Amino acid sequence: MPDVRADARRDDRFRFGENWRSFIELVDDTRIAAAVHAVRDPLGVADLTGRTFLDVGCGSGLFSLAAQRLGARVRAFDLDPESVAAAAELRRRFAPGSDWDIEQGSILDARFVERLGTFDVVYAWGVLHHTGDLWGAIDATSRLVVPGGLIYISVYNDQGPRSRMWWRVKRRYNRSGSLARRLLVAASAAYLVRNAPLRRLMRAASADAGVSDRRVRPRGMSAWHDLVDWVGGFPFEVAGPEQVFGFLRSRGFELRHMTTCGGGLGCNEYVFERPVGG
Incomplete structure (x- = not known):
C-alpha cells in the first residue's frame, strides 16, 4: 500500500x-x-x-x-x-x-x-x-x-492490487471537486454491481441522482451512505x-x-x- x-x-x-x-x-x-x-x-x-x-x-x-x-x-x-x-x-x-x-x-x-x-x-x-x-x-x-x-x-x-486501486480512487475523490466526486461515485457504483442485475445498477444511479435510499441494510445502514463512505473513505x-x-x-x-x-x-x-x- x-x-x-x-x-x-x-x-x-x-x-x-x-x-x-x-x-x-x-x-x-x-x-x-x-x-x-x-x-x-x-x-x-x-x-x-x-x-x-x-x-x-x-x-x-x-x-x-x-x-x-x-x-x-x-x-x-x-x-x-x-x-x-x-x-x-x-x-x-x-x-x-x-x-x-x-x-x-x-x-x-x-x-x-x-x-x-x-x-x-x-x-x-x-x-x-x-x-x-x-x-x-x-x-x-x-x-x-x-x-x-x-x-x-x-x-x-x-x-492486494484491488485494495491499491481503491486507495487511488479514494485519494482522487478527496482531491476533486463536487462534479468529479459525483462521477467517481457513479463509476464506482457501476463497477461494484457490474455482475449484478440491471435493477441494482438503476437503484445505484437513482441514489446518485439524489433519491433517498430508505432500504435497511445489515447493521441498520443505508446502501447510499455506505457507498459514499466507501468511495470517499480516506x-x-x-x-x-x-x-x-x-x-x-x-x-x-x-x-x-x-x-x-x-x-x-x-x-x-x-x-x-x-x-x-x-
Missing part, C-alpha cells in the same frame, strides 16, 4: 461527518433494532446492563445508541466534529437524558486516550483503518479494554485476518468471534477478549 500517513498530512481526509449528518435523517426504530442485533450477537450477550461501552470513532452514533438500548453506560468520541454533532442529535432524538457521553477526540492522541480509562466493551467498527495509522490505532484501542473485557473491531480486508488501510489475529494475540487477547468477507471487498470483524490476569 502507498504511504497513507504521508497523504493524511496533506489534509486528504474524507469528511465522514457530512455523510453521517445526512444518514441520521433515515434513522428509525427499524434501523435501531438492526443495530442492536449487530452489537449484541457477535458479543454473545443478552444485554449490556451494568457494563461500560466505549464507541471509538462513533460516526452517526447509531451503535452507541444500540449499546445504550442494551443497557450499557456509553462513552463515544470521534475526530470529526460533524460526526460528534450527528451523534449528539441522535441522542437528543432517541435517548435524551441517557447515560451516554459524546466528545471530540482522536484514538491517536495519546494524552486524550490516557484520560479515557478502561471499559468492559470497546467498539471500533470500520474506523481504525481510516486513521492513517492502523496498527497504532488498534494498539491504542486494545489498551482501553479491562481484564475480562471485549474489543470488537472491523478492518477492511486486504485484497485515509485507507487494509489487513488480512491473520495479521489482525497475530497482532492482538501478541498483546494477550483471545479470539471469541470472527466473521470474514470471504476474501472479497469489505470488512472482516473480530471480537477478542482480554483474559483476567492476561
